[in-house]
Amino acid sequence: MSATPGRTYVDHLIVGAGFAGLAAAIKLDEAAERDFVVIEKDSDVGGTWHINTYPGAECDVPSQLYSYSFALNPNWSKVYSPQQEIWDYTRKVAEESGTLDRFVFDTAVVDATWDDADQRWTVRVEGPEGERVYAARTLIAGAGGLSEPRLPEIEGIDDFQGEIFHSARWNHDVDLTGKRVAVIGTGASAIQLVPELQKVVGHMDVYQRTPNWVIPRNERAFSDFEKTVFAKVPGAQRALRSFVYATLEARVPAFARFPQLMKAVEAQGRKNIAKGIRDPELRRQVTPAYRAGCKRILISNKWYPALDADNVDLVTDPITKITGDAVVTADGVERPIDVLVVATGFYVTEPPIAQHVTGRDGRTLADVWDGAGMAAYKGTTFHGFPNLFQIVGPNTALGHSSMIFIIESQVRYVVEAAKAMRRERLAAVEPTRAAQDAWTAEIRRRMKPTVWQTGGCASWYLDKFGNNTTLWPGQTFTFRQHLSKFDLDKYDVVADDRSTHREAVNA
Numbered sequence: 318m319s320a321t322p323g324r325t326y327v328d329h330l331i332v333g334a335g336f337a338g339l340a341a342a343i344k345l346d347e348a349a350e351r352d353f354v355v356i357e358k359d360s361d362v363g364g365t366w367h368i369n370t371y372p373g374a375e376c377d378v379p380s381q382l383y384s385y386s387f388a389l390n391p392n393w394s395k396v397y398s399p400q401q402e403i404w405d406y407t408r409k410v411a412e413e414s415g416t417l418d419r420f421v422f423d424t425a426v427v428d429a430t431w432d433d434a435d436q437r438w439t440v441r442v443e444g445p446e447g448e449r450v451y452a453a454r455t456l457i458a459g460a461g462g463l464s465e466p467r468l469p470e471i472e473g474i475d476d477f478q479g480e481i482f483h484s485a486r487w488n489h490d491v492d493l494t495g496k497r498v499a500v501i502g503t504g505a506s507a508i509q510l511v512p513e514l515q516k517v518v519g520h521m522d523v524y525q526r527t528p529n530w531v532i533p534r535n536e537r538a539f540s541d542f543e544k545t546v547f548a549k550v551p552g553a554q555r556a557l558r559s560f561v562y563a564t565l566e567a568r569v570p571a572f573a574r575f576p577q578l579m580k581a582v583e584a585q586g587r588k589n590i591a592k593g594i595r596d597p598e599l600r601r602q603v604t605p606a607y608r609a610g611c612k613r614i615l616i617s618n619k620w621y622p623a624l625d626a627d628n629v630d631l632v633t634d635p636i637t638k639i640t641g642d643a644v645v646t647a648d649g650v651e652r653p654i655d656v657l658v659v660a661t662g663f664y665v666t667e668p669p670i671a672q673h674v675t676g677r678d679g680r681t682l683a684d685v686w687d688g689a690g691m692a693a694y695k696g697t698t699f700h701g702f703p704n705l706f707q708i709v710g711p712n713t714a715l716g717h718s719s720m721i722f723i724i725e726s727q728v729r730y731v732v733e734a735a736k737a738m739r740r741e742r743l744a745a746v747e748p749t750r751a752a753q754d755a756w757t758a759e760i761r762r763r764m765k766p767t768v769w770q771t772g773g774c775a776s777w778y779l780d781k782f783g784n785n786t787t788l789w790p791g792q793t794f795t796f797r798q799h800l801s802k803f804d805l806d807k808y809d810v811v812a813d814d815r816s817t818h819r820e821a822v823n824a
């Protein structure tokens with residue numbers, strides 16, 4: 318084999334420097350798999366927590382659990398960490414890991430194509446110095462499940478003359494003080510940003526298509542004493558972490574097998590509404606008509622009081638169009654605005670990256686999924702796409718606990734795969750069709766009785782076929798068990814009988 322001029326050979330190419338990509342880099346490094354590069358389209362590590370800077374952005378998973386098990390942070394300020402604190406945490410972890418020399422920022426992956434002759438991924442990237450091509454043995458996609466903003470397809474939205482931005486692309490140059498603002502969407506992002514905007518705007522219309530169940534949030538700051546104990550006695554922090562983990566896991570049976578138990582959550586939600594909202598009509602409008610848990614359960618003490626404020630109107634009539642300076646609803650009412658905030662979520666069930674990854678038979682992931690929906694083996698590898706590993710792949714997201722637990726489980730699997738490939742001298746590993754189909758069938762079977770499938774709502778968890786291709790349908794420790802070792806017997810392999818070492822080909 319000869320190296321094509323202009324191609325940089327690496328063992329592993331990691332896409333994204335968020336929690337997933339960073340963990341992959343650190344753990345590969347620890348496993349002496351040091352020949353990797355991390356391609357990040359933005360200017361720093363942190364992923365979601367670098368990008369989502371909307372006012373009020375915080376994590377609704379407890380801080381103790383929303384951090385790496387291998388990098389506990391004794392200094393979390395509160396039970397639920399703010400965005401800036403989490404971003405700072407990822408930067409600190411990255412700096413201390415000694416891996417940052419292999420991160421390439423401000424550089425986007427254009428496309429990735431499996432080269433069967435070379436048994437490598439050809440990955441084109443575009444950065445400040447133009448295009449560059451990598452030939453990577455493995456492609457580890459950690460670009461995030463919720464990273465591509467989805468703008469609403471509303472007639473006239475392109476004609477709006479005022480400022481418009483998505484919650485995940487906040488424009489901090491726009492001063493909202495005293496302005497007339499519309500917010501479209503009432504999901505996890507909206508319920509955090511609306512209470513902050515309410516404090517400064519002149520007037521705000523919040524457009525709700527479907528209400529969410531929102532339960533109270535047990536918020537409090539960690540005392541200096543607690544932080545000192547966490548720093549001096551890591552075991553104490555680990556114990557708290559385990560307690561939080563167990564508390565969240567205890568809710569899984571209600572999500573996965575006995576959705577009627579969710580009535581208890583609905584009672585909490587109703588109480589939260591009654592506490593936060595005075596007007597009976599507004600209370601009625603924000604009360605969901607589906608089983609709690611069907612959509613992500615939200616937590617906030619500020620959302621309902623914000624909707625109840627005098628400078629806020631909740632609008633439930635469907636939006637029909639947007640003009641140069643107003644939002645028009647089906648009842649014919651036109652509400653003039655200066656700024657439009659779209660908190661309408663992300664591309665999830667077919668992330669745009671799928672259109673740019675081409676596998677062994679010349680088809681993209683999007684082509685493959687178009688026929689039957691997203692599917693992967695163990696949420697991580699794909700038949701037809703050798704040596705491709707996706708962190709936070711199909712059926713790995715959670716509605717009840719911390720994604721960092723899932724990310725660490727998948728990263729361990731990837732590292733085990735890399736070690737197995739080196740040990741067994743393999744050029745390529747690809748899950749068999751049978752293994753992937755059996756895994757998918759089992760997921761579908763277990764998904765049937767869950768609240769996500771039976772709860773009576775439309776959600777981003779479900780794809781166009783009505784299948785839940787996003788969530789893991791059970792306890793997270795079972796997911797970890799499934800991925801605890803790399804099961805080579807479920808893979809087709811290609812022996813590495815060529816001198817494909819980096820030293821040889823990069824020379």
Ligand code: N01
Pocket residue numbers: 375376377378463469470471484501502503504505506507524525526527613636660661662663775777
């Ligand atoms: O997005 P969403 P998000 N016209 O998809 C509405 C994570 N997250 O950014 O429900 C009118 O939940 C849509 O209405 P409907 C978390 O996993 C985590 O808020 O589809 N409305 C909905 O109300 C979360 O689940 C944190 O009927 C339209 C809203 O927009 C995920 O990100 C914080 C519309 C979209 O809600 C996404 O949350 C924030 C249209 N055309 C987010 N299109 C943490 O704290 C959409 N909507 C960890």
